[in-house]
Amino acid sequence: MKKRAKRWVGIGLIAGILLIIVLVRLSLPAGKVEVVTPQSRDVVEFVVATGRVRALVQSEVGSEAGGVVSEVLVREGDSVQQGQVVVRLQRTELEEQLNAARAAVDTALRELQQVQRGSLPEEIARARAELQQAEEVGRARLEAATMRLRQLESGGRQEDISRAQSALAEAEARRKQAEADLQRARQLYEAGALGRADVEKAETALASARASEEIARAQLLLARQPARQEEIEAARAEVQSARASLEQSVRVARANLQLLLRKPLREEVEVARARLRQAESNVRLVEERLRQRDVLAPISGVVIRRVVEPGQSVLPGQSLLTIADMQKVEILMETDETNIRRLKVGQRAVLIVPAFRNQPFDGVVTQVGPEIDSQRGVVTVRVVPKAIPAFLRPDMTVDVNVEVNRQNGALTVPVTALIARGSDAGEAVYVVEAGKVKLKPVRVLARGEDFAAVEGLSPTDQVVRQAIAVKEGQSVTPQPVAGGERR
Numbered sequence: 001m002k003k004r005a006k007r008w009v010g011i012g013l014i015a016g017i018l019l020i021i022v023l024v025r026l027s028l029p030a031g032k033v034e035v036v037t038p039q040s041r042d043v044v045e046f047v048v049a050t051g052r053v054r055a056l057v058q059s060e061v062g063s064e065a066g067g068v069v070s071e072v073l074v075r076e077g078d079s080v081q082q083g084q085v086v087v088r089l090q091r092t093e094l095e096e097q098l099n100a101a102r103a104a105v106d107t108a109l110r111e112l113q114q115v116q117r118g119s120l121p122e123e124i125a126r127a128r129a130e131l132q133q134a135e136e137v138g139r140a141r142l143e144a145a146t147m148r149l150r151q152l153e154s155g156g157r158q159e160d161i162s163r164a165q166s167a168l169a170e171a172e173a174r175r176k177q178a179e180a181d182l183q184r185a186r187q188l189y190e191a192g193a194l195g196r197a198d199v200e201k202a203e204t205a206l207a208s209a210r211a212s213e214e215i216a217r218a219q220l221l222l223a224r225q226p227a228r229q230e231e232i233e234a235a236r237a238e239v240q241s242a243r244a245s246l247e248q249s250v251r252v253a254r255a256n257l258q259l260l261l262r263k264p265l266r267e268e269v270e271v272a273r274a275r276l277r278q279a280e281s282n283v284r285l286v287e288e289r290l291r292q293r294d295v296l297a298p299i300s301g302v303v304i305r306r307v308v309e310p311g312q313s314v315l316p317g318q319s320l321l322t323i324a325d326m327q328k329v330e331i332l333m334e335t336d337e338t339n340i341r342r343l344k345v346g347q348r349a350v351l352i353v354p355a356f357r358n359q360p361f362d363g364v365v366t367q368v369g370p371e372i373d374s375q376r377g378v379v380t381v382r383v384v385p386k387a388i389p390a391f392l393r394p395d396m397t398v399d400v401n402v403e404v405n406r407q408n409g410a411l412t413v414p415v416t417a418l419i420a421r422g423s424d425a426g427e428a429v430y431v432v433e434a435g436k437v438k439l440k441p442v443r444v445l446a447r448g449e450d451f452a453a454v455e456g457l458s459p460t461d462q463v464v465r466q467a468i469a470v471k472e473g474q475s476v477t478p479q480p481v482a483g484g485e486r487r
Contacts, residue, residue, distance in 0.1 A: 051333030125197035138246030144215030410453035
């Protein structure tokens with residue numbers, strides 16, 4: 001009982017103190033409060049967030065061939081053009097192969113030209129002289145072998161000896177004449193009066209004359225002594241050999257002459273052309289392999305990553321650089337999922353890079369969501385710049401201000417004057433009427449950084465600038481503030 005009595009005594013003391021405080025406050029004069037009248041202004045409402053630059057097109061640059069890097073011609077941050085050489089591989093060995101392949105093309109081309117040209121006149125003349133020489137030498141040998149066989153078979157009669165002596169004398173005379181003719185032909189050739197074919201013809205005639213002389217001398221020896229049976233058999237074999245040699249040499253010389261006369265041969269031309277095509281194909285193959293030693297930029301843009309250095313061995317397809325096309329970029333920003341209802345495709349955005357704050361640029365919202373990060377409660381918004389400033393770089397931080405509402409010429413109050421009354425009751429402001437603070441509901445049309453466009457007020461209402469400074473029903477003395485700007 002004593003404890004309960006003490007509790008009631010304590011409650012009574014607290015109530016008495018509160019009553020005294022209220023009486024004191026009521027006895028004091030009303031406090032001054034700053035008030036503003038609603039002003040006509042343009043209010044723009046933004047959803048503000050931070051985003052990052054993302055290039056829509058990025059390309060990993062690799063080499064078609066493996067090898068050792070000799071040069072890296074760009075650094076991170078460098079701008080490159082499509083087709084520009086950015087990395088070079090060692091190429092000395094391939095350059096030597098290319099020189100050899102081009103030399104082979106020159107050789108094959110000369111061979112084709114020679115085949116297409118046909119036989120030269122001096123080649124035909126030489127072939128005719130060889131045919132004539134083959135016929136004359138072969139016939140002389142056959143005649144000598146035949147005569148020798150006859151002499152051996154005749155047994156060395158006096159008339160045969162006389163005939164052989166006369167033949168030898170005649171052969172010696174022809175040989176001497178042929179020597180003189182050859183000497184004169186050579187002199188005329190050196191003087192330019194005769195062609196090489198005439199000299200060769202004189203040489204053939206001398207060779208034939210010498211052969212005839214030897215045969216005549218041999219026949220004279222045979223005519224002076226009777227022949228044995230084995231000599232006769234050998235002479236017969238010599239006749240057969242001479243006849244076969246004559247036929248063979250004449251056939252070969254005639255075939256060579258006919259071949260020269262038929263040139264250019266279609267099959268030889270085709271073979272020469274095939275050799276030229278093969279040589280040219282080898283050049284193109286080496287040139288292609290050499291071209292692969294120069295790694296080209298596949299797109300125009302900015303080098304954002306470099307992972308290769310000179311002297312490094314690389315494999316075909318290995319990534320060496322990353323290039324981003326800065327002509328096609330977007331800003332990815334994340335904002336609270338509660339802003340989805342206010343964000344729409346096509347809305348204007350003001351973009352500001354912190355490092356270049358005095359150079360804002362415009363963008364357009366191109367996508368909202370669609371997915372929401374359930375763990376963080378955020379949605380991704382994509383914004384595309386209308387014009388891309390030169391200072392923009394991949395992964396650069398950007399302050400994004402998306403314009404979600406605009407009210408032109410609306411009545412406005414400072415945002416500090418607004419009171420949130422709960423999700424269903426909406427918002428309100430405090431106004432001063434007859435020295436008393438009164439709660440007045442309003443409808444917020446747009447909320448800017450400093451002012452909010454509202455409905456439900458008149459231009460003469462005295463709105464408390466700082467709503468948190470008063471309570472409904474409080475007696476106050478209004479203190480007008482021009483414009484209602486923040487202090």
